[in-house]
Amino acid sequence: MHSPVAALAWEIWKRGRRSVWLVLICLAFCAFINLVIPDTNHALFSAVFGIAMVLSVVFLMGLLNCTEANPTKEWNGFPYRIFTLPVPTWKLVAVPMVLGLVTIELLYLAWIKLVWTHSQIDRPLWYAVILGAYVLYYQTTLWSLADFRILRTIVLSIGGVSGILVAVLPALEKVNAVSSLWFSEERLIPIVLGTLPVAFVTAWASVAGQRHGGGCRQNWLKLLVEWLTDLLPRRTRDFKSPAAAQFWFEWRRAGLLLPVCVGFALLVVIGPLSWRFRTDPQFTVIALGWVVGLPLILGFLIGKGFAKPDLFSTNLSVPQFLAVRPLTATEFIVAKLKVAALSVFITWILVVLFMTLWLSVWADSLELQKMLYQFRMFHPNSWREILALSFVALMILTWRLMVNGLWTGLSGRRMYYFGSIGLQVLVPLLALLACAIWSGSIDHLLQRNPELGKSIAVQVLGWCLALLVIAKLWVAVFSWRNIAPRHARQYLLMWIASTLCFLTLAILASPPFDVYRQTHVYLLAALLLFPIARLGFAASSLEGNRHR
């Protein structure tokens, strides 16, 4: 390597070579399927190809993020050590950006040439431009907001959603209700390309500021955020117990993220959109689905970070500061569970407040009222109970999504942690693949005898759930054997109460004429919803991580 540019590019590649392998695996897997399946079946595999393509882009983003953390300085941005190299700042910034642009475009080209060979991609140029823009804005956001972890998470989430909206704008060009000349590909491409230098200059200015200000420069935004946080009430009393102190620690670290992200999305995205389409009754129904689904989606995503010993760190080891606290692993877990519960409770209070305000003040709820009327007709005596229990069930489900991964996240083993996330992506992907492969047979069966098909599906599902319930309870007995009886009793009470809630909901919500015996499926599913088996391993996982 005889040039700084080559050395910088090599370092990025060397650090992210695992991501490159994952990208190549996704690509090769889909290219192979594309080669072997008959031409007529390609449409069936579109969903699989789509998910794998998105995954490969996500892995590539992981390679290109080019950030390093400094936990003591609460800073996670452009690698500080690189600042001492005799290379001008514009070049330091340009290398990962250009590398990002070239790699993403090459990947996109590979997908078009190797996988999407049988179906024509509409507007290939537009998607090439938008993908390149994603990478540049992603890097700019990461580096510019290095000091602001929560704000950065929010900006990236909002930016991601906005990016998807911008990507589909050309598709809306011919939709009468929202048609606009500005949505044409010819106009959008120059606009997006025109903003790319802005992204580069912003990244350059931010990194230059960090380089000359020592890596974590006090800037006006930082000062503003600090001033605002200083206005918040601070704890001045002593803690009653180590557990209380640990709860405070976890809450300050990760407790506010879910409520803040959900609140921000409600205020900045759903709120304005609901006002814009306040006369559209269909939109109200769709938006309500998003409002209810938002805590679940964000709970799932934030739960991946919450499951780790430190939410914002990529290091899965227990930070030494925490590891030397004289506190048992079970107490650490209890603090996390309580913080997740409080976080979820506040989030759902925010959601309820927003829904109350929106639906009562400016939403067109005609369609919603029709649906509610039908629902009341279907469950005339229990609709109120079902609604109330559904609300509780949604809260518990959000909590489950936050804490379910603790046993892998706290183990400190990257293989377990990323393996479990990979499984959560891979299983739906394989299910989609299986549906695509056997879609012909399934369609044939359903057309020939729809009743039999449904009956078989319910039975198969019922048996699968029954096996899962048996496995869950068996594993639970095994996993909780080393937990202190006091904690085990407390959690068992919670499990019984929550499971009773789910069971009641299952009974109340089951159809009045249950020809396919769906109630059994509901009841079995109710037994599976509250986490118990895997959570029992969380303490031993943390123990193993703490005493390697």
Add this chain to the structure above:
Amino acid sequence: MKFPSPSSAEAVVSITNLARRFGSKTVLSDVSLHVPRGGVFGLVGENGAGKTTLIKHILGLLRAETGRVRVFGLNPVSDQVSVLGRIGYLSEQPDLPGWMRVDELMRYSRAFYPKWDAAYAEKLREQFGLNPTQRLSTLSKGQLAKAGLLVAQAHRPELLLLDEPSSGLDPLVRRDILEAVIRTVADEGRTVFFSSHLLEEIERVSDNIAMLHQGRIVLCGSLDEIKLQHRQFTLHFETSQTRAPIIAGALSISGSGKEWSVMCNGWRDHLPEIAAGLGARIVDDRAQTLNEIFVAHAGANISTQRS
């Protein structure tokens, strides 16, 4: 190698035949160490000698692969809460959470230690010049070390573990830390386990030392005894010597011509006899600094390995 040491019954830390590997690299090999109650125990060794790994075993952050570790007679892994409650720990890079303020750090830490002395903690804070409302992320390296020392000291731990606490700090902060160590010792019955590669520091405050080299204890005992035993003699030969004289058991031999320096450990009484046998006489005999002793032992170890 066996060294005279307190029995495990009276030791605060008792390590027997401890070994640890990370992958193919052996970091600790057959380490046996007993830290007596009271006083300062210095652990010296070059970078990568295994000092931090040894301290992590004492804290229970690493499980003994082979051998046994006992702290206050307890297993630091299975009785971690009891052991950690009696230990104060400061590492080279205290990874304190940057979002906390100094007063929050004190309140948070206080919750874990029933013996936390609030007045002492406040006194230390004032002495170290730490602003209670300042975020830890805005503290300098020296201030962070002081904040770490404050929370390690304020519960008056029975064992204060300092892992290279003053590495990379300026002389003023180093002085503050050393003074705090000495104060800790002054409190009756308390023990300080101090690891460093800055040998002058160890020499200044330690009562006992252990020298770790490439994962093995090469020297262990009272500092005074060690310094007494390690002497450097200058031998004067009547004729010029083209090759270094061969003296069995010498830690280092250097020089040229008629004058050669020999460092030996523990057999000063026999050296005049040996020198006479070689046709030389002793013209100088002087004590060695810990630095010189360490270099001699590390060098001797390397030449033994090479041979």
